[in-house]
Amino acid sequence: MKPRIIVIGSSAGGLQALKIIFSLFKNDFSIPIIVVQHISPHSDNYITTYLDKICKIKVKEANEKEIIEDGTIYFAPPNFHLLLEENFTFSLSTEERVNFARPSIDVLFETAAFAYGNNVVGIILTGANFDGAAGLKTIKKYGGTTIVQDPKTAEVDTMPSSAIRESKVDHILSLEEIAKLLISLNKE
Amino acid sequence: MNNLDIKNQATINIEVILLLEAIFQKYGYDFRDYSKAHIKRRILHRMSTSRFSTISEMQHKVLNDEAFFEQILKDFSINVTEMFRDPSFYLKFREDIIPILKTYPFIKIWHAGCSTGEEVYSMAIILKEEGIYDRCQIYATDFNQVVIQKAKEGIYPINKVKEFTYNYQKAGGINSFSDYYTAKYESAILNTDLKKNIVFADHNLVTDKVFAEVHLLVCRNVLIYFNKQLQDKVIRLFNESIIPGGYLCLGSKESLRFSDSFHHFDTIDDDEKIYKRKLHFKR
Ligand SMILES: C[S@@+](CC[C@H](N)C(=O)[O-])C[C@H]1O[C@@H](n2cnc3c(N)ncnc32)[C@H](O)[C@@H]1O
Numbered sequence: 001m002k003p004r005i006i007v008i009g010s011s012a013g014g015l016q017a018l019k020i021i022f023s024l025f026k027n028d029f030s031i032p033i034i035v036v037q038h039i040s041p042h043s044d045n046y047i048t049t050y051l052d053k054i055c056k057i058k059v060k061e062a063n064e065k066e067i068i069e070d071g072t073i074y075f076a077p078p079n080f081h082l083l084l085e086e087n088f089t090f091s092l093s094t095e096e097r098v099n100f101a102r103p104s105i106d107v108l109f110e111t112a113a114f115a116y117g118n119n120v121v122g123i124i125l126t127g128a129n130f131d132g133a134a135g136l137k138t139i140k141k142y143g144g145t146t147i148v149q150d151p152k153t154a155e156v157d158t159m160p161s162s163a164i165r166e167s168k169v170d171h172i173l174s175l176e177e178i179a180k181l182l183i184s185l186n187k188e
Numbered sequence: 189m190n191n192l193d194i195k196n197q198a199t200i201n202i203e204v205i206l207l208l209e210a211i212f213q214k215y216g217y218d219f220r221d222y223s224k225a226h227i228k229r230r231i232l233h234r235m236s237t238s239r240f241s242t243i244s245e246m247q248h249k250v251l252n253d254e255a256f257f258e259q260i261l262k263d264f265s266i267n268v269t270e271m272f273r274d275p276s277f278y279l280k281f282r283e284d285i286i287p288i289l290k291t292y293p294f295i296k297i298w299h300a301g302c303s304t305g306e307e308v309y310s311m312a313i314i315l316k317e318e319g320i321y322d323r324c325q326i327y328a329t330d331f332n333q334v335v336i337q338k339a340k341e342g343i344y345p346i347n348k349v350k351e352f353t354y355n356y357q358k359a360g361g362i363n364s365f366s367d368y369y370t371a372k373y374e375s376a377i378l379n380t381d382l383k384k385n386i387v388f389a390d391h392n393l394v395t396d397k398v399f400a401e402v403h404l405l406v407c408r409n410v411l412i413y414f415n416k417q418l419q420d421k422v423i424r425l426f427n428e429s430i431i432p433g434g435y436l437c438l439g440s441k442e443s444l445r446f447s448d449s450f451h452h453f454d455t456i457d458d459d460e461k462i463y464k465r466k467l468h469f470k471r
Protein backbone atom coordinates (compact mmCIF):
# COMPACT_ATOMS: atom_id res chain seq x y z
CA MET A 1 0.00 0.00 0.00
CA LYS A 2 1.35 3.39 -0.97
CA PRO A 3 1.80 5.53 2.15
CA ARG A 4 -0.01 8.86 2.19
CA ILE A 5 2.62 10.79 4.05
CA ILE A 6 6.33 10.55 4.95
CA VAL A 7 7.72 12.34 8.01
CA ILE A 8 11.43 12.81 8.60
CA GLY A 9 13.32 14.04 11.66
CA SER A 10 16.94 15.12 11.51
CA SER A 11 19.33 17.19 13.55
CA ALA A 12 23.13 17.60 13.54
CA GLY A 13 24.38 16.59 10.09
CA GLY A 14 20.83 16.54 8.79
CA LEU A 15 21.17 18.85 5.83
CA GLN A 16 23.81 16.62 4.20
CA ALA A 17 21.77 13.49 4.91
CA LEU A 18 18.54 14.99 3.54
CA LYS A 19 20.37 16.18 0.47
CA ILE A 20 21.62 12.67 -0.28
CA ILE A 21 18.13 11.17 0.01
CA PHE A 22 16.23 13.90 -1.81
CA SER A 23 18.64 14.20 -4.70
CA LEU A 24 17.94 10.55 -5.58
CA PHE A 25 14.25 11.31 -6.21
CA LYS A 26 12.97 11.94 -9.73
CA ASN A 27 10.09 14.29 -10.38
CA ASP A 28 7.62 11.39 -10.29
CA PHE A 29 8.03 11.15 -6.52
CA SER A 30 4.54 12.04 -5.34
CA ILE A 31 4.21 11.14 -1.64
CA PRO A 32 4.32 14.39 0.36
CA ILE A 33 7.29 14.59 2.74
CA ILE A 34 7.29 16.63 5.93
CA VAL A 35 10.60 17.37 7.63
CA VAL A 36 11.61 18.64 11.04
CA GLN A 37 15.25 19.63 10.88
CA HIS A 38 16.51 21.15 14.12
CA ILE A 39 17.63 24.72 13.48
CA SER A 40 18.31 27.91 15.38
CA PRO A 41 15.19 29.97 16.16
CA HIS A 42 16.68 32.88 14.24
CA SER A 43 17.63 31.07 11.05
CA ASP A 44 16.41 32.18 7.64
CA ASN A 45 15.07 30.07 4.77
CA TYR A 46 18.51 28.99 3.60
CA ILE A 47 17.81 25.23 3.79
CA THR A 48 14.61 25.22 1.78
CA THR A 49 15.99 27.60 -0.83
CA TYR A 50 19.10 25.48 -1.23
CA LEU A 51 17.33 22.11 -1.41
CA ASP A 52 14.66 23.45 -3.73
CA LYS A 53 17.38 24.47 -6.14
CA ILE A 54 19.11 21.09 -6.23
CA CYS A 55 16.05 18.76 -6.00
CA LYS A 56 13.73 17.65 -8.78
CA ILE A 57 10.69 18.01 -6.54
CA LYS A 58 9.48 21.17 -4.86
CA VAL A 59 10.92 22.06 -1.42
CA LYS A 60 9.35 24.77 0.75
CA GLU A 61 8.59 25.91 4.27
CA ALA A 62 5.20 24.79 5.63
CA ASN A 63 2.62 27.53 6.23
CA GLU A 64 -0.10 27.25 8.79
CA LYS A 65 -3.37 25.90 7.23
CA GLU A 66 -1.58 25.28 3.94
CA ILE A 67 -2.97 22.33 1.99
CA ILE A 68 -0.40 19.56 1.66
CA GLU A 69 0.22 18.70 -1.96
CA ASP A 70 1.71 15.70 -3.69
CA GLY A 71 5.27 15.91 -4.93
CA THR A 72 6.31 18.46 -2.33
CA ILE A 73 8.74 18.47 0.58
CA TYR A 74 7.76 20.73 3.48
CA PHE A 75 10.02 21.95 6.28
CA ALA A 76 8.89 23.14 9.72
CA PRO A 77 9.57 26.87 10.17
CA PRO A 78 12.18 27.89 12.78
CA ASN A 79 10.87 28.38 16.33
CA PHE A 80 7.47 26.75 15.72
CA HIS A 81 6.24 23.21 16.22
CA LEU A 82 4.66 21.74 13.11
CA LEU A 83 1.51 19.63 13.51
CA LEU A 84 -0.33 17.54 10.92
CA GLU A 85 -4.10 17.78 10.68
CA GLU A 86 -6.37 15.00 9.38
CA ASN A 87 -7.50 17.12 6.44
CA PHE A 88 -4.05 17.38 4.87
CA THR A 89 -3.24 20.78 6.31
CA PHE A 90 -0.66 22.05 8.79
CA SER A 91 -0.98 23.78 12.13
CA LEU A 92 1.76 25.59 14.00
CA SER A 93 2.30 25.96 17.72
CA THR A 94 4.58 28.03 19.93
CA GLU A 95 4.25 25.76 22.94
CA GLU A 96 7.29 24.99 25.11
CA ARG A 97 10.25 23.25 23.58
CA VAL A 98 9.95 19.48 23.51
CA ASN A 99 13.28 17.68 24.07
CA PHE A 100 14.88 21.14 23.99
CA ALA A 101 13.67 21.58 20.44
CA ARG A 102 11.18 23.79 18.64
CA PRO A 103 10.34 22.52 16.10
CA SER A 104 10.35 19.09 17.71
CA ILE A 105 10.35 15.81 15.81
CA ASP A 106 8.18 14.14 18.46
CA VAL A 107 5.39 16.69 17.97
CA LEU A 108 5.33 16.19 14.19
CA PHE A 109 5.53 12.40 14.46
CA GLU A 110 2.83 12.08 17.09
CA THR A 111 0.35 14.19 15.19
CA ALA A 112 1.22 12.30 11.99
CA ALA A 113 0.42 9.03 13.76
CA PHE A 114 -2.84 10.39 15.22
CA ALA A 115 -4.00 11.71 11.85
CA TYR A 116 -2.76 9.08 9.39
CA GLY A 117 -2.25 5.86 11.41
CA ASN A 118 -0.90 3.07 9.23
CA ASN A 119 -0.51 5.37 6.22
CA VAL A 120 2.56 7.06 7.68
CA VAL A 121 6.23 6.34 7.15
CA GLY A 122 8.45 7.85 9.87
CA ILE A 123 12.21 8.26 9.45
CA ILE A 124 14.90 9.26 11.94
CA LEU A 125 18.25 10.43 10.62
CA THR A 126 21.50 11.71 12.10
CA GLY A 127 21.45 13.88 15.25
CA ALA A 128 23.00 14.54 18.64
CA ASN A 129 19.92 14.28 20.89
CA PHE A 130 16.92 12.10 21.71
CA ASP A 131 14.12 13.91 19.91
CA GLY A 132 12.01 11.68 17.68
CA ALA A 133 12.43 8.42 19.56
CA ALA A 134 9.07 8.70 21.33
CA GLY A 135 7.38 9.97 18.17
CA LEU A 136 8.67 7.05 16.13
CA LYS A 137 7.36 4.67 18.75
CA THR A 138 3.94 6.29 18.46
CA ILE A 139 3.99 5.93 14.67
CA LYS A 140 4.72 2.23 15.13
CA LYS A 141 1.96 1.89 17.72
CA TYR A 142 -0.55 3.38 15.29
CA GLY A 143 0.48 0.91 12.59
CA GLY A 144 2.84 3.06 10.54
CA THR A 145 6.17 2.06 9.03
CA THR A 146 9.36 3.10 10.83
CA ILE A 147 12.83 3.60 9.41
CA VAL A 148 16.03 4.66 11.13
CA GLN A 149 19.33 5.58 9.54
CA ASP A 150 21.91 2.93 10.39
CA PRO A 151 23.84 4.58 13.25
CA LYS A 152 27.08 3.26 11.74
CA THR A 153 26.45 5.47 8.70
CA ALA A 154 25.20 8.53 10.58
CA GLU A 155 27.30 11.64 11.04
CA VAL A 156 26.11 11.70 14.67
CA ASP A 157 24.63 8.43 15.90
CA THR A 158 22.91 9.51 19.14
CA MET A 159 19.50 10.19 17.63
CA PRO A 160 19.25 7.07 15.46
CA SER A 161 20.60 4.89 18.29
CA SER A 162 18.10 6.20 20.81
CA ALA A 163 15.24 5.69 18.32
CA ILE A 164 16.34 2.08 17.86
CA ARG A 165 16.51 1.58 21.62
CA GLU A 166 13.05 3.07 22.20
CA SER A 167 11.08 0.79 19.87
CA LYS A 168 11.39 -2.09 17.46
CA VAL A 169 11.87 -0.32 14.13
CA ASP A 170 10.99 -1.88 10.78
CA HIS A 171 14.11 -0.89 8.82
CA ILE A 172 17.63 0.17 9.74
CA LEU A 173 19.27 1.41 6.54
CA SER A 174 21.89 3.62 4.96
CA LEU A 175 20.77 6.88 3.34
CA GLU A 176 20.94 5.39 -0.17
CA GLU A 177 18.89 2.38 0.94
CA ILE A 178 16.32 4.66 2.56
CA ALA A 179 15.95 6.55 -0.73
CA LYS A 180 15.58 3.26 -2.62
CA LEU A 181 12.91 1.97 -0.24
CA LEU A 182 10.94 5.23 -0.47
CA ILE A 183 11.14 5.16 -4.27
CA SER A 184 9.74 1.64 -4.31
CA LEU A 185 6.95 2.62 -1.85
CA ASN A 186 6.11 5.51 -4.17
CA LYS A 187 5.51 3.01 -6.99
CA GLU A 188 3.00 0.91 -5.01
CA MET B 189 0.82 -6.70 17.73
CA ASN B 190 -0.66 -3.92 19.76
CA ASN B 191 -1.39 -1.71 16.79
CA LEU B 192 -4.28 0.60 17.35
CA ASP B 193 -6.67 -0.44 14.62
CA ILE B 194 -8.77 1.92 12.57
CA LYS B 195 -11.91 1.25 14.60
CA ASN B 196 -10.02 2.24 17.72
CA GLN B 197 -8.87 5.50 16.18
CA ALA B 198 -12.41 6.35 15.11
CA THR B 199 -13.49 5.81 18.72
CA ILE B 200 -10.78 8.14 19.98
CA ASN B 201 -11.98 10.82 17.57
CA ILE B 202 -15.53 10.47 18.87
CA GLU B 203 -14.30 10.72 22.44
CA VAL B 204 -12.39 13.92 21.63
CA ILE B 205 -15.56 15.48 20.20
CA LEU B 206 -17.59 14.40 23.23
CA LEU B 207 -15.05 15.75 25.69
CA LEU B 208 -14.96 19.15 23.99
CA GLU B 209 -18.78 19.21 23.96
CA ALA B 210 -18.84 18.30 27.66
CA ILE B 211 -16.38 21.10 28.50
CA PHE B 212 -18.45 23.59 26.52
CA GLN B 213 -21.73 22.54 28.18
CA LYS B 214 -20.31 22.49 31.67
CA TYR B 215 -17.79 25.34 31.74
CA GLY B 216 -18.67 27.48 28.69
CA TYR B 217 -15.18 27.30 27.14
CA ASP B 218 -15.52 26.41 23.50
CA PHE B 219 -12.61 24.44 22.05
CA ARG B 220 -14.68 22.67 19.41
CA ASP B 221 -13.11 24.64 16.56
CA TYR B 222 -9.54 24.70 17.74
CA SER B 223 -6.87 22.94 15.71
CA LYS B 224 -7.75 19.30 16.06
CA ALA B 225 -4.15 18.07 15.97
CA HIS B 226 -3.22 20.45 18.79
CA ILE B 227 -6.20 19.59 21.00
CA LYS B 228 -5.97 15.86 20.43
CA ARG B 229 -2.28 15.81 21.24
CA ARG B 230 -2.89 17.77 24.44
CA ILE B 231 -5.75 15.48 25.49
CA LEU B 232 -3.78 12.28 24.88
CA HIS B 233 -0.81 13.63 26.83
CA ARG B 234 -3.00 14.64 29.78
CA MET B 235 -4.63 11.22 29.63
CA SER B 236 -1.34 9.39 29.91
CA THR B 237 0.23 11.65 32.56
CA SER B 238 -2.92 11.40 34.68
CA ARG B 239 -3.08 7.65 34.07
CA PHE B 240 -6.50 7.31 32.51
CA SER B 241 -6.93 4.45 30.09
CA THR B 242 -9.54 6.18 27.93
CA ILE B 243 -10.64 9.74 27.17
CA SER B 244 -14.17 8.87 28.32
CA GLU B 245 -12.82 7.93 31.72
CA MET B 246 -11.03 11.27 31.88
CA GLN B 247 -14.20 13.07 30.80
CA HIS B 248 -15.89 11.97 34.01
CA LYS B 249 -13.12 13.62 36.00
CA VAL B 250 -13.25 16.80 33.91
CA LEU B 251 -16.97 17.11 34.51
CA ASN B 252 -16.80 16.50 38.24
CA ASP B 253 -13.55 18.08 39.33
CA GLU B 254 -13.13 21.76 38.57
CA ALA B 255 -9.46 21.79 39.54
CA PHE B 256 -8.83 19.09 36.97
CA PHE B 257 -10.64 21.15 34.36
CA GLU B 258 -8.37 24.11 35.19
CA GLN B 259 -5.46 21.84 34.39
CA ILE B 260 -7.00 20.95 31.01
CA LEU B 261 -7.60 24.64 30.32
CA LYS B 262 -3.92 25.24 30.95
CA ASP B 263 -3.03 22.37 28.63
CA PHE B 264 -5.14 23.83 25.82
CA SER B 265 -4.09 27.46 26.16
CA ILE B 266 -0.46 27.75 25.19
CA ASN B 267 0.82 30.73 27.16
CA VAL B 268 4.41 30.82 25.95
CA THR B 269 5.43 34.42 25.24
CA GLU B 270 8.32 36.84 25.65
CA MET B 271 9.02 40.57 25.56
CA PHE B 272 9.59 42.00 22.08
CA ARG B 273 9.00 38.59 20.51
CA ASP B 274 9.93 39.00 16.83
CA PRO B 275 11.94 42.21 17.26
CA SER B 276 11.64 42.94 13.52
CA PHE B 277 7.89 43.41 14.01
CA TYR B 278 8.40 46.06 16.68
CA LEU B 279 11.01 47.77 14.55
CA LYS B 280 8.63 47.94 11.60
CA PHE B 281 5.82 49.08 13.86
CA ARG B 282 7.98 51.92 15.10
CA GLU B 283 8.90 52.99 11.60
CA ASP B 284 5.56 52.69 9.84
CA ILE B 285 2.72 52.85 12.36
CA ILE B 286 3.96 55.03 15.20
CA PRO B 287 4.25 58.18 13.00
CA ILE B 288 0.58 57.78 12.08
CA LEU B 289 -0.54 57.14 15.65
CA LYS B 290 1.29 60.32 16.63
CA THR B 291 -1.22 62.32 14.61
CA TYR B 292 -4.14 61.00 16.70
CA PRO B 293 -5.30 62.94 19.77
CA PHE B 294 -6.38 59.76 21.52
CA ILE B 295 -5.41 56.16 20.80
CA LYS B 296 -7.22 53.00 21.81
CA ILE B 297 -5.33 49.72 21.62
CA TRP B 298 -6.48 46.14 22.21
CA HIS B 299 -4.08 43.26 22.81
CA ALA B 300 -6.18 40.10 22.44
CA GLY B 301 -4.67 36.87 23.80
CA CYS B 302 -2.02 38.79 25.73
CA SER B 303 -1.05 35.84 27.95
CA THR B 304 1.19 36.88 30.86
CA GLY B 305 1.54 40.44 29.53
CA GLU B 306 5.03 40.60 28.02
CA GLU B 307 3.67 41.72 24.65
CA VAL B 308 1.58 44.52 26.17
CA TYR B 309 4.45 45.89 28.24
CA SER B 310 6.71 45.77 25.18
CA MET B 311 4.22 47.95 23.34
CA ALA B 312 3.89 50.23 26.37
CA ILE B 313 7.66 50.79 26.37
CA ILE B 314 7.62 51.74 22.70
CA LEU B 315 4.68 54.11 23.19
CA LYS B 316 6.53 55.74 26.07
CA GLU B 317 9.74 56.13 24.13
CA GLU B 318 7.79 57.70 21.30
CA GLY B 319 6.10 60.09 23.70
CA ILE B 320 2.49 59.02 23.07
CA TYR B 321 1.83 56.66 25.98
CA ASP B 322 -0.19 59.25 27.88
CA ARG B 323 -2.62 59.51 24.99
CA CYS B 324 -3.23 55.77 24.92
CA GLN B 325 -5.86 53.55 26.46
CA ILE B 326 -4.70 49.95 26.27
CA TYR B 327 -6.93 46.93 26.79
CA ALA B 328 -5.19 43.64 27.33
CA THR B 329 -7.33 40.52 27.35
CA ASP B 330 -7.01 36.76 27.58
CA PHE B 331 -9.49 33.99 28.31
CA ASN B 332 -7.27 32.44 30.93
CA GLN B 333 -7.65 34.23 34.27
CA VAL B 334 -4.47 32.79 35.67
CA VAL B 335 -2.31 34.45 33.03
CA ILE B 336 -4.27 37.71 33.25
CA GLN B 337 -3.45 37.83 36.95
CA LYS B 338 0.24 37.37 36.18
CA ALA B 339 0.04 40.02 33.47
CA LYS B 340 -1.37 42.50 36.00
CA GLU B 341 1.56 41.84 38.30
CA GLY B 342 4.19 42.41 35.61
CA ILE B 343 6.84 40.39 37.42
CA TYR B 344 9.01 38.02 35.43
CA PRO B 345 11.79 35.57 36.25
CA ILE B 346 15.13 37.36 36.28
CA ASN B 347 16.66 34.73 34.02
CA LYS B 348 14.44 35.94 31.18
CA VAL B 349 15.92 39.42 31.26
CA LYS B 350 18.84 38.52 29.05
CA GLU B 351 16.55 37.47 26.23
CA PHE B 352 14.23 40.46 26.80
CA THR B 353 17.19 42.83 26.65
CA TYR B 354 18.51 41.25 23.47
CA ASN B 355 15.07 41.53 21.86
CA TYR B 356 14.58 45.10 23.10
CA GLN B 357 17.79 46.20 21.47
CA LYS B 358 16.95 44.46 18.20
CA ALA B 359 13.50 46.04 18.33
CA GLY B 360 15.05 49.50 18.15
CA GLY B 361 14.87 50.38 21.84
CA ILE B 362 16.40 53.82 22.48
CA ASN B 363 17.20 53.49 26.18
CA SER B 364 18.59 50.69 28.25
CA PHE B 365 16.16 47.88 29.01
CA SER B 366 17.27 48.03 32.65
CA ASP B 367 15.51 51.42 32.88
CA TYR B 368 12.21 49.58 32.84
CA TYR B 369 12.52 47.13 35.71
CA THR B 370 13.86 46.65 39.22
CA ALA B 371 15.63 43.42 40.04
CA LYS B 372 14.63 41.83 43.31
CA TYR B 373 15.74 38.34 44.32
CA GLU B 374 14.84 36.11 41.39
CA SER B 375 12.45 38.59 39.78
CA ALA B 376 12.41 41.52 37.40
CA ILE B 377 9.62 43.84 38.49
CA LEU B 378 8.45 46.10 35.68
CA ASN B 379 7.99 49.79 36.47
CA THR B 380 4.45 50.51 37.58
CA ASP B 381 4.16 53.58 35.37
CA LEU B 382 4.04 51.20 32.40
CA LYS B 383 0.73 49.91 33.76
CA LYS B 384 -0.97 53.26 34.22
CA ASN B 385 -3.05 53.16 31.03
CA ILE B 386 -3.50 49.41 30.73
CA VAL B 387 -6.72 47.64 31.66
CA PHE B 388 -6.39 43.88 31.96
CA ALA B 389 -9.56 41.86 31.48
CA ASP B 390 -10.99 38.44 30.87
CA HIS B 391 -12.28 38.02 27.31
CA ASN B 392 -12.87 34.94 25.20
CA LEU B 393 -12.46 35.54 21.48
CA VAL B 394 -14.64 32.56 20.63
CA THR B 395 -17.65 33.15 22.82
CA ASP B 396 -17.57 36.86 23.76
CA LYS B 397 -18.57 39.83 21.63
CA VAL B 398 -16.64 42.92 20.53
CA PHE B 399 -14.69 44.16 23.53
CA ALA B 400 -13.87 47.69 22.39
CA GLU B 401 -13.61 49.85 19.29
CA VAL B 402 -9.94 50.48 18.74
CA HIS B 403 -7.40 52.16 16.49
CA LEU B 404 -4.99 49.27 16.84
CA LEU B 405 -5.67 45.61 17.50
CA VAL B 406 -2.75 43.29 18.26
CA CYS B 407 -3.45 39.56 18.30
CA ARG B 408 -0.31 37.54 17.87
CA ASN B 409 0.11 33.77 17.95
CA VAL B 410 -3.46 33.06 18.96
CA LEU B 411 -5.13 32.35 15.60
CA ILE B 412 -2.66 29.52 14.88
CA TYR B 413 -4.54 27.42 17.45
CA PHE B 414 -7.88 27.79 15.65
CA ASN B 415 -9.24 25.95 12.63
CA LYS B 416 -9.99 27.87 9.43
CA GLN B 417 -13.69 28.51 10.23
CA LEU B 418 -12.91 29.83 13.68
CA GLN B 419 -10.12 32.00 12.32
CA ASP B 420 -12.59 33.54 9.88
CA LYS B 421 -15.11 34.14 12.63
CA VAL B 422 -12.59 35.80 14.93
CA ILE B 423 -11.22 37.96 12.11
CA ARG B 424 -14.79 39.16 11.49
CA LEU B 425 -14.87 40.15 15.14
CA PHE B 426 -11.58 42.02 14.65
CA ASN B 427 -13.02 43.78 11.62
CA GLU B 428 -15.94 45.00 13.74
CA SER B 429 -13.59 46.08 16.53
CA ILE B 430 -11.19 48.18 14.47
CA ILE B 431 -12.30 51.63 13.41
CA PRO B 432 -12.02 52.24 9.65
CA GLY B 433 -8.42 53.13 8.90
CA GLY B 434 -7.22 51.37 12.06
CA TYR B 435 -4.53 48.70 12.24
CA LEU B 436 -4.41 44.96 12.83
CA CYS B 437 -1.19 43.14 13.76
CA LEU B 438 -0.94 39.35 13.68
CA GLY B 439 1.81 36.88 14.54
CA SER B 440 4.72 36.24 12.20
CA LYS B 441 3.18 33.06 10.77
CA GLU B 442 -0.42 34.25 10.67
CA SER B 443 -1.76 35.76 7.50
CA LEU B 444 -4.98 37.50 6.54
CA ARG B 445 -4.44 36.53 2.94
CA PHE B 446 -6.54 33.37 3.06
CA SER B 447 -9.23 34.75 5.33
CA ASP B 448 -12.74 35.58 4.17
CA SER B 449 -12.27 39.17 5.38
CA PHE B 450 -9.06 39.83 3.44
CA HIS B 451 -10.80 42.33 1.13
CA HIS B 452 -11.65 44.51 4.13
CA PHE B 453 -7.97 45.19 4.75
CA ASP B 454 -4.94 46.67 3.01
CA THR B 455 -1.61 44.96 3.59
CA ILE B 456 0.86 47.38 5.13
CA ASP B 457 3.65 44.87 5.63
CA ASP B 458 3.36 41.30 4.41
CA ASP B 459 6.38 39.99 6.34
CA GLU B 460 5.48 41.53 9.68
CA LYS B 461 1.75 40.88 9.21
CA ILE B 462 0.57 44.46 9.65
CA TYR B 463 -2.79 45.29 8.08
CA LYS B 464 -5.00 48.35 7.84
CA ARG B 465 -8.76 48.26 7.80
CA LYS B 466 -10.03 49.95 4.65
CA LEU B 467 -11.70 53.31 5.12
CA HIS B 468 -14.55 52.59 2.75
CA PHE B 469 -15.31 49.10 1.74
CA LYS B 470 -16.91 48.82 -1.69
CA ARG B 471 -17.93 45.50 -3.08
C1 LIG C 1 0.96 31.68 22.49
S1 LIG C 1 0.09 32.85 23.49
C2 LIG C 1 0.44 34.36 22.64
C3 LIG C 1 0.87 35.46 23.57
C4 LIG C 1 1.30 36.75 22.89
N1 LIG C 1 0.24 37.33 22.13
C5 LIG C 1 2.53 36.51 22.04
O1 LIG C 1 2.43 36.49 20.80
O2 LIG C 1 3.61 36.31 22.57
C6 LIG C 1 -1.61 32.50 23.08
C7 LIG C 1 -2.59 33.09 24.08
O3 LIG C 1 -3.92 33.05 23.54
C8 LIG C 1 -4.83 32.80 24.58
N2 LIG C 1 -6.08 32.30 24.02
C9 LIG C 1 -6.30 31.09 23.44
N3 LIG C 1 -7.60 30.98 23.08
C10 LIG C 1 -8.20 32.15 23.42
C11 LIG C 1 -9.53 32.65 23.31
N4 LIG C 1 -10.49 31.89 22.79
N5 LIG C 1 -9.78 33.89 23.75
C12 LIG C 1 -8.81 34.66 24.29
N6 LIG C 1 -7.54 34.24 24.44
C13 LIG C 1 -7.23 33.00 24.00
C14 LIG C 1 -4.09 31.81 25.46
O4 LIG C 1 -4.60 31.79 26.79
C15 LIG C 1 -2.65 32.33 25.40
O5 LIG C 1 -2.37 33.18 26.45
